[in-house]
Amino acid sequence: MSLQPVANSLVALPPARPRTRPVQTxxxxxxxxxxxxxxxxxxxxxxxxxxxxxxxAKPDRYAEQLLHLWxxxxxxxxxxxxxxxxRLRAYSREQTKIxxxxxxxxxxxxxxxxxxxxxxxxxxxxxxRLHVSLEAGRKAVPSDTLADLETLRLRRLQVxxxxxxxxxxxxxxxxxxVWSKRKPSGNGTRPICTFGWMDHARxxxxxxxxxxxxxxxxxxxxxxxxxxxxxxxxxxxxLLMALEGCGDEHVFVQIDVQDFFGSISHExxxxxxxxxxxxxxxxxxxxxxxxxxxxxxxxxxxRLSRTARRAIPQGSALSQLIAELVMAEVLREVVAPPGVQIxxxxxxxxxxxxxxxxxxVKELMRAAFEQHNAGPFKLTISEPVxxxxxxxxxxxxxxxxxxxxxxxxxxxVWGTWLxxxxxxxxxxxxxxxxxxxxxxxxxxxxxxxxxxxxxxKADALGLIENQREALSxxxxxxxxxxxxxxxx
Numbered sequence: 001m002s003l004q005p006v007a008n009s010l011v012a013l014p015p016a017r018p019r020t021r022p023v024q025t026x027x028x029x030x031x032x033x034x035x036x037x038x039x040x041x042x043x044x045x046x047x048x049x050x051x052x053x054x055x056x057a058k059p060d061r062y063a064e065q066l067l068h069l070w071x072x073x074x075x076x077x078x079x080x081x082x083x084x085x086x087r088l089r090a091y092s093r094e095q096t097k098i099x100x101x102x103x104x105x106x107x108x109x110x111x112x113x114x115x116x117x118x119x120x121x122x123x124x125x126x127x128x129r130l131h132v133s134l135e136a137g138r139k140a141v142p143s144d145t146l147a148d149l150e151t152l153r154l155r156r157l158q159v160x161x162x163x164x165x166x167x168x169x170x171x172x173x174x175x176x177x178v179w180s181k182r183k184p185s186g187n188g189t190r191p192i193c194t195f196g197w198m199d200h201a202r203x204x205x206x207x208x209x210x211x212x213x214x215x216x217x218x219x220x221x222x223x224x225x226x227x228x229x230x231x232x233x234x235x236x237x238x239l240l241m242a243l244e245g246c247g248d249e250h251v252f253v254q255i256d257v258q259d260f261f262g263s264i265s266h267e268x269x270x271x272x273x274x275x276x277x278x279x280x281x282x283x284x285x286x287x288x289x290x291x292x293x294x295x296x297x298x299x300x301x302x303r304l305s306r307t308a309r310r311a312i313p314q315g316s317a318l319s320q321l322i323a324e325l326v327m328a329e330v331l332r333e334v335v336a337p338p339g340v341q342i343x344x345x346x347x348x349x350x351x352x353x354x355x356x357x358x359x360x361v362k363e364l365m366r367a368a369f370e371q372h373n374a375g376p377f378k379l380t381i382s383e384p385v386x387x388x389x390x391x392x393x394x395x396x397x398x399x400x401x402x403x404x405x406x407x408x409x410x411x412x413v414w415g416t417w418l419x420x421x422x423x424x425x426x427x428x429x430x431x432x433x434x435x436x437x438x439x440x441x442x443x444x445x446x447x448x449x450x451x452x453x454x455x456x457k458a459d460a461l462g463l464i465e466n467q468r469e470a471l472s473x474x475x476x477x478x479x480x481x482x483x484x485x486x487x488x
Contacts, residue, residue: 059091059094059095059127060087060090060091060094062087063084063087063088063090063091064091066080066084066087066088067088067126067127067130070161071126077154077157077158077160077161078154078157078158080157082153085153085157088130088134089131089134091127091130092127092128092130092131092134093131094127095125095127095128095131096127096128096131096208099118099121099122099125099128099209100122100208100209100211100212101212102118102122103115103118103119103122103209103212103213104212106118107212107213112274115212115213115274116274119209119210119212119213119274120209122208122209123168123205123206123209124168126164128205128208129163129164129167129168129205130160130164131208132163132167132201132202132204132205132208133159133160133161133163133164133167133201134156134157134160135201135204136159136160136163136167136197136198136200136201136204137156137157137159137160137163137197138156139197139200140156140159140197141155141156141159143431143432143434143435149430149431152431159197163197163198163201166198167198167201167202167205168202168205169202170202170206170278170279170282170283171282172282172290173281173282173283173288173289173290174195174199174202174203174282174283174289174290174316175195175196175199175289175290175291175292176193176194176195176196176199176289176290176291176292176313176315176316177193177194177291177292177294178191178192178193178194178291178292178293178294178313179191179192179194179294180192180294190259190262190314191262191313191314192314192315193289193291193313193314193315193316194315195315195316195317199283200317202283203283203316203317203318204317206275206279206283206284206318207317207318207321210273210274210275210318210321211321213273213274213325214321214324214325214328215328216324216328217327217328217331217332217344219238219331219342219343219344219349220324220327220328220331220344220345221234221235221238221343221344221345222235222320222324222344222345222346223320223321223324224324231446232345232394232446233445233446233448233449235343235344235345235394236393236394236396236407236446236449237449238343239343239350239352239393239394239398240398240405240407240449242341242343242352243352243387243398243400243405244405245403246352246387246400246403246405247387247388247400247403248386248388249354249355250352250353250354250355250386250387250400251352251353251354251355251358251384251385251386251387252350252351252352252384252385252386252387252391252393252398253350253351253353253358253361253362253381253382253383253384253385254348254349254350254351254381254382254391254393255348255349255350255351255365255379255380255381255382256347256348256349256379256380257347257349257369257377257378257379257380258377258378258379258380259378260323260327260346260347260377261311261312261313261314261319261323261347262310262311263310263311263375263376263377263378264285264310264311264312264322264323264326264374264375265310265373265374265375266281266285266287266310266311268326268373268374269284269285269312269322269374273322283318284312284318284322285311285312285313286311286312286313289313320346323346323347324346326374327344327346327347329372329374330368330369330372330374330375330377331344331368333368333372334364334365334368335364336361336364337353337357337360337361339353339354339357340352340353340354340357340361341353345394348393348394349365350393350394351365352387355384358384362381365379365381366379366381387399387400387405388400388401392410395409395413396408396409396410396447396450397409397410407449407450408450409447409450409452409453414447414452414456417443418456418459418460421436421439421440421460421463421464422463424436425463425464425467426467428467429471430468430471433464433467433468433471436464437461437464440457440460440461440464441457444456444457444460
C-alpha cells in the first residue's frame with residue numbers, strides 16, 4: 001500500500017445525484033404527559049452507580065438516515081453538506097462513547113468474556129467505524145495538499161467513506177516505513193514507523209475497543225483523565241501540586257525507562273490483550289508487520305527486536321495505549337513508602353520524596369521493572385536534587401522558593417519553537433495556517449502555567465495573522481507580488 005498522501009490519486013468527485021434526503025425537523029419542546037394520580041406510588045428500582053450508568057440519550061435519527069442512504073447507494077460523499085458532516089461527526093463520537101461505556105460496565109460487573117464479545121460487536125458498528133474513518137481522512141489528505149477548504153473537506157469525506165467497508169478487516173499485516181529519528185537528548189536514535197491511512201484507521205478502531213480494558217495507575221497522566229485533565233499539561237500540573245508544601249527536606253528523582261517500547265514482550269501481549277493472537281501479531285506488535293526500512297542500522301535494530309520477540313512500533317496509533325497498559329501493570333507492583341509522590345508521563349517518571357528514602361525507592365522501582373513478565377526493563381535513575389534547587393522535568397524548569405513552587409520555560413526551548421513556527425508560516429497556505437493556529441494554541445495550553453505564555457502566544461499568532469493578510473491581498477489582486485516572509 002502506498003504511504004504517500006492520496007489527495008492527488010483520488011478520482012474526481014462525481015456530480016450530485018438526486019436522492020431522497022431525510023427530513024430534518026426542527027427541535028421542539030416535548031408535549032407534557034398527563035398521568036393519573038395513584039394513592040400508592042409505584043416501586044422504583046435503585047439506579048446503578050453513576051460510574052457504571054450507560055448513556056440513555058436517543059441517537060441522532062437524521063445521521064442514521066444519512067448513513068442508511070449511503071449504504072444503499074443513494075448518497076455520495078460529495079453531496080454531504082458541512083452541517084450534515086458535523087452531525088455525522090457528533091453521532092459517530094456519541095456511538096463510540098456509548099459502546100465504550102457498555103464494555104466498561106460489563107468489565108466492572110466481572111463479565112470479562114461478555115465484554116470481549118461486546119468489544120468485537122463495537123468494532124462492527126457503522127457509527128464507530130465512521131468515527132475512526134473521519135479521523136483517518138485528515139491523515140490521508142493533509143491540509144497543505146489543497147488550497148480550497150471546501151474541496152479539502154470533500155476529499156477527506158471521500159476517503160473516510162471508502163474506509164468504512166474494510167476498516168474492520170485485520171487479515172493482512174500492517175505496512176509501515178521505518179526510519180531513524182534522533183532522540184531529543186542527542187544520544188542515539190530510535191526507529192519510527194510511518195503507517196498508511198488505512199492501517200492508521202484500523203489502529204484507532206482497535207484502540208477505541210481496547211480502551212475500556214485498560215486500568216490506569218493513579219500516577220499516570222498521558223491518557224488517564226484525572227482532576228487536572230490528561231496529557232503533558234496534566235503531568236506538569238500534577239508535579240506542581242505535589243511540590244506544594246515541600247521544602248529543604250524533600251528531593252526530586254527522575255527515572256527514565258530505557259527503550260521502553262522496544263522492550264515489551266510479544267508473548268505477554270498475546271497472553272493478556274483481549275484480542276486474537278493473529279490480530280495482535282499483525283497490528284499490535286512488530287511480529288508479522290510488513291516493514292520497509294530506510295537505512296541498514298534501523299533494519300538491524302528491528303531485526304534484533306523480532307528475534308527476541310520484543311517491541312511495539314513507535315508511530316502506531318495503538319502504541320501509546322499499549323505502553324500505558326504495560327506501565328500501569330508494572331507500577332501496581334510498587335508499594336511506595338509514606339510521603340512518596342509519583343508522577344508518570346509515558347516512560348518518564350518523576351518522584352518527590354522525603355530525604356532518606358532515596359535508596360529504598362530506587363530499589364523498589366528497579367525490582368518492579370526488571371522482574372515483570374512484560375519486560376524486563378532497564379532504568380536510568382538520576383541523582384536526587386533538592387526541590388529548593390532548580391530541576392527540569394518534561395521540558396520545564398521547577399523550583400520551590402519560600403514554600404511556593406514556580407515553573408519556567410527555558411529560553412532555548414521557547415525560542416526554538418517560535419523560530420520553527422516562523423519557518424512553517426512562510427510556506428503555508430490558508431488551510432495550513434489554520435492548522436498552525438491550532439498547533440500554537442495547543443502548545444500555549446501546555447505552557448499556560450508559565451507567566452510568559454500570553455506574550456509568546458501573541459507573538460506566534462501575530463506571525464500567522466500577518467501571513468494570512470498577505471495571502472488574502474495577493475489572491476484578491478491587491479498586491480501583484482507574492483507574499484513576503486513575515487518578520488520574526
